[in-house]
Amino acid sequence: MTIDTGAGSRATSPAGAARALDLLDGPVTDTTLRRYLEGIPGVDAVGLEQRAGGLGTRSIKTTSKAWALDRIIELVDLTTLEGADTPGKVRSLVAKALNPDPSDATCPRVAAVCVYGDLVGTAVEALGASHAPRARAAGHGPGIAVAAVATAFPSGRASLAIKLADVADAVAAGADEIDMVIDRGAFLSGRYSQVFDEIVAVKDACRRPDGDDAHLKVILEVGELSTYDAVRRASWLSILAGADFIKTSTGKVPRAASLPMTLLMLEVVRDWYQMTGEQVGVKPAGGIRTSKDAIKYLVTVAETAGEEWLQPHLFRFGASSLLNDVLLQRQKISTGHYSGADYVTID
């Protein structure tokens, strides 16, 4: 499998190419991408952090808090990405996704489960009639999607052919969403067109024979991009190449999602929307463990991109331990007393 870097070949992936060709002055090459991306003004780091800090101080009480907790659950990609994952672990994750709080039937379901590619089949089977495509077809609400990490997650260090095979494998197994990692090495050494081409190629690989396609989330891994400027450029690059979602991190490096990083990415998404009318999603992942933190993210989304973004197709939390904390807070609100870890499932 080889990828032609000439502009002509991109006629096969109109979404990405169209987005980019409209904006770049000329064909997609390292030069035109660099001219565009490095022409984006730098980030005012102090201002950004101050703004994020300010958004984090809102006090959310009673009914708003109850609403926020339910909404957080609806926005969660319940995740297990361990080397030690087993089919049994995935089935118990799916059971939790279907019924997060067995003691409370009013508890909403999560948006998706997120697993490694080889476990997609197990997750789809465990979801059964609640799997998103089947649930939608039967008219039983949105159902629960299966997201798979692919493209040699988490490092992304493999040849393009292997990455594409990884994606195709997960899509064939029934994945509804693909979380790909960008090649940070290529991005940091300025080979923007290589990153661009990979995203375009992966987007292609997300197509199913039936014409439907898996949603593509592009993981920037902000902890390895280090600077706000680089994250802003990578966000633009990913959106230009056709990402449906931009995601902060893999959760495998120490500096994962932070409020300022997420705010920065939301600003790019907002700017893109104002420019083109296209809505791109954002997914902070890694390190969001408490309801309090998650509520700060909701506030940030509502204040930056708009409340419209607080929906599963435009905003997600990648999290594993967050759900339990949200359930404890829900129980506190519904019973009037503090709950404890003995009253939610261990995962």
Place this chain on the structure above:
Amino acid sequence: MTRLTVPKTYKLYIGGKFPRSESGRTYEIATRAGGFLANAAKASRKDARDAVVAARSAVSGWSSATGYNRGQVLYRVAELLEGRRAQFVDELVQSEDLSSRQAEAAVDLAVDRWVWYAGWADKYAQALGNGNPVAGPYFNISVPEPTGVVAIVAPQSGEGHSLVGLVSAIAPALVAGNTVVVLASESAPLTAISLSEVLATSDVPGGVVNVLTGSPAEMAPWLASHADVNALDLVGAGALDWVALQVAAAETLKRVLTPEDGSDAAAPSLQRISAFTELKTVWHTKGLL
């Protein structure tokens, strides 16, 4: 030239740190004669919640330390208490209006009780556990294990209660490896905070003891109904609606000790240790001989 006095700010002790109350509230501590003594933090239910989180996260470390090690750590606390006796005497004199002789005696008693309980740390398991007789080729052994997080309403009255009562209530819970959230004497909380300074500089890990000052009537119901609290010691809750607290505690099957009054409240006994343990019984095959 007159020198400005530098009064001490008495704060809470949660998770090994000394935060102010989340609510920002304080209340005045008066001497028995009614004069101003100090400002203490008035903890809220959210501080109690934070204290339980800190106590819960400290359970695994403290309970997995060997009994011998816990005994050493607790004995070290007694050594540090002894080293600060002048401060404790002074605080007892000021806040409880004791004579200095009475205050000296109270500090002695507190240190002695602490040492007495420290000695039990590597012995209570022998006294409470058992090798049970069974009809079969098995060992059948019962061993006491810590209950978990213990919420304590410390004694609120009596001579020297703010130190002796406090020590008598928290030391036995610590012996078996439990962690503690204690509501200190409302009227005389200064010694409790000074004791937590002792604990903070000893080898007791942060979160094992958490001290809240303020109104027990306000915070006790939240602790009694808290699902992550495993036991409730109401020794100093005689003036509260403690039956309601017991009822709330029953919802989550907590162990409860009822209020005690008088000068021998929370008198030292092995029962105060065993009250916060759970007996685990295990079967094990005998080796073939």
